Amino acid sequence: MAKSTKGKASTHGAITPFSLKADQYAGSLAHVIKIDGEGGREQVLGQAWLAAYNKLATAGHVVEAFIANPSQIIISFPNSGNRYQVKEIKLHPSFVRQPDQLVKFDTAVISVELHGQESMARPLPIVYEKVLNAQDSLSAIRYPIHLGQFSSAVNPLIQTGSLLGPLRKHDNFHLLHDLGLSPGDSGAPVFDGESVVAIHCGDTATLPGLNLPTTSIRLALWIDALRDLGIDAPSQTQLAEPQSLSPLPFALALALTCLASFAIVSFIMISPVAQSYQIQKPGIKPVKITLNHPRKGFKTGQVAQFTITPGSDSYLYLYWQLGLNDWGRGFPPVKGAEVNKISAGKFISIDRLSNDFIRVDPNPQKMRLIAISTALPPLELAESNYRSNKDSSVLVPLNGEIAQAEALKEKYPDQVLDIQFDGPVADPRL
Numbered sequence: 001m002a003k004s005t006k007g008k009a010s011t012h013g014a015i016t017p018f019s020l021k022a023d024q025y026a027g028s029l030a031h032v033i034k035i036d037g038e039g040g041r042e043q044v045l046g047q048a049w050l051a052a053y054n055k056l057a058t059a060g061h062v063v064e065a066f067i068a069n070p071s072q073i074i075i076s077f078p079n080s081g082n083r084y085q086v087k088e089i090k091l092h093p094s095f096v097r098q099p100d101q102l103v104k105f106d107t108a109v110i111s112v113e114l115h116g117q118e119s120m121a122r123p124l125p126i127v128y129e130k131v132l133n134a135q136d137s138l139s140a141i142r143y144p145i146h147l148g149q150f151s152s153a154v155n156p157l158i159q160t161g162s163l164l165g166p167l168r169k170h171d172n173f174h175l176l177h178d179l180g181l182s183p184g185d186s187g188a189p190v191f192d193g194e195s196v197v198a199i200h201c202g203d204t205a206t207l208p209g210l211n212l213p214t215t216s217i218r219l220a221l222w223i224d225a226l227r228d229l230g231i232d233a234p235s236q237t238q239l240a241e242p243q244s245l246s247p248l249p250f251a252l253a254l255a256l257t258c259l260a261s262f263a264i265v266s267f268i269m270i271s272p273v274a275q276s277y278q279i280q281k282p283g284i285k286p287v288k289i290t291l292n293h294p295r296k297g298f299k300t301g302q303v304a305q306f307t308i309t310p311g312s313d314s315y316l317y318l319y320w321q322l323g324l325n326d327w328g329r330g331f332p333p334v335k336g337a338e339v340n341k342i343s344a345g346k347f348i349s350i351d352r353l354s355n356d357f358i359r360v361d362p363n364p365q366k367m368r369l370i371a372i373s374t375a376l377p378p379l380e381l382a383e384s385n386y387r388s389n390k391d392s393s394v395l396v397p398l399n400g401e402i403a404q405a406e407a408l409k410e411k412y413p414d415q416v417l418d419i420q421f422d423g424p425v426a427d428p429r430l
Contacts, residue, residue, distance in 0.1 A: 027117060030056060033045065046058055053114070066086070080118065082117065088111040092107050092229060093105075108229070139160050140200055141157070141188065159181055178218065204217050285311025300426040306351070308347060314372060315340050315379070316340045317372075335383060366423065372415065379404045
């Protein structure tokens with residue numbers, strides 16, 4: 001990978017249609033996991049989500065190999081960490097893998113026995129017989145685990161895009177969309193902003209028989225296919241937000257209000273530490289990192305573009321590993337310009353180091369993202385982060401900056417994120 005500076009960085013407002021909030025569905029989203037017998041190594045096969053009590057929907061190809069032995073996979077809910085043995089898997093009755101590898105009616109329902117937090121989680125809102133039109137805005141919610149994207153914390157993320165239309169004329173079930181989803185996202189619920197209208201099934205790059213003009217087109221299945229698996233759409237009352245408490249009689253409410261007010265006034269008057277009481281600010285939120293291709297889906301020499309979106313107002317720093325314990329800063333490119341101060345929900349796109357594009361080669365390389373809450377001071381940066389060679393600009397070790405970040409992380413653990421991950425790598429076969 002080429003190494004240089006003067007990163008081409010830009011900030012734009014990230015747009016999420018319908019202001020869909022991923023966190024409200026966090027407890028209903030899960031991963032389908034296979035545990036290998038040797039060493040217990042885990043492999044995430046895809047996404048799943050609560051479609052009814054004790055039943056989760058996913059893509060059929062994610063679980064088709066385990067129909068006869070469902071106990072070989074488990075369902076994991078990242079929000080709670082709870083895991084469940086799979087009792088039964090039902091593929092759609094019209095599920096079929098065609099000779100061109102296109103999977104038709106690619107959905108399945110997984111049966112589990114929920115307890116604790118998941119037994120009270122609401123199924124995702126499904127509305128059947130919705131008319132979908134080309135260019136309608138769509139959003140997918142999932143816990144990303146695919147190679148082209150990394151998340152610093154276990155929080156669901158939203159990917160937005162558009163419906164492109166049916167896969168084939170007069171086929172309402174098999175749909176095309178352009179949401180930036182990757183392997184590992186199969187089975188994710190796709191919303192139109194109000195309800196789940198489709199299930200993400202995969203990309204079209206491995207289906208040359210479709211003769212589509214670009215690999216950024218992906219497949220989804222209309223949600224009405226779940227009817228054939230016995231999933232009923234919840235009623236409108238089930239979709240409504242749960243009520244916290246029934247209204248109190250007026251007299252009782254008034255009495256409680258007076259009692260609470262008296263307690264607060266008394267606390268302020270008699271407590272010697274009342275004036276020092278403060279509400280602690282929440283810690284820094286997760287940062288989303290995406291690539292313009294899957295991590296292992298680059299051709300040699302192809303330009304990599306990193307898009308980084310912080311969940312909180314943050315100072316962002318991106319480093320490449322140069323040696324065992326040496327790190328060189330690729331972003332920000334210069335000292336003191338504050339181009340790395342990014343507001344929550346905005347994003348930066350980086351495709352250059354100095355004057356050179358970030359070109360991918362077959363050699364894997366570790367990377368490191370450091371995000372510091374703007375409630376803390378930024379790092380003191382070195383005067384220069386690269387040296388010029390004849391053909392390119394090469395990053396130099398700046399371990400003093402890393403030491404600053406690690407010290408801040410130790411002192412303010414909820415205000416600093418330090419994420420190490422594998423950078424993009426070229427596949428010689430492409």
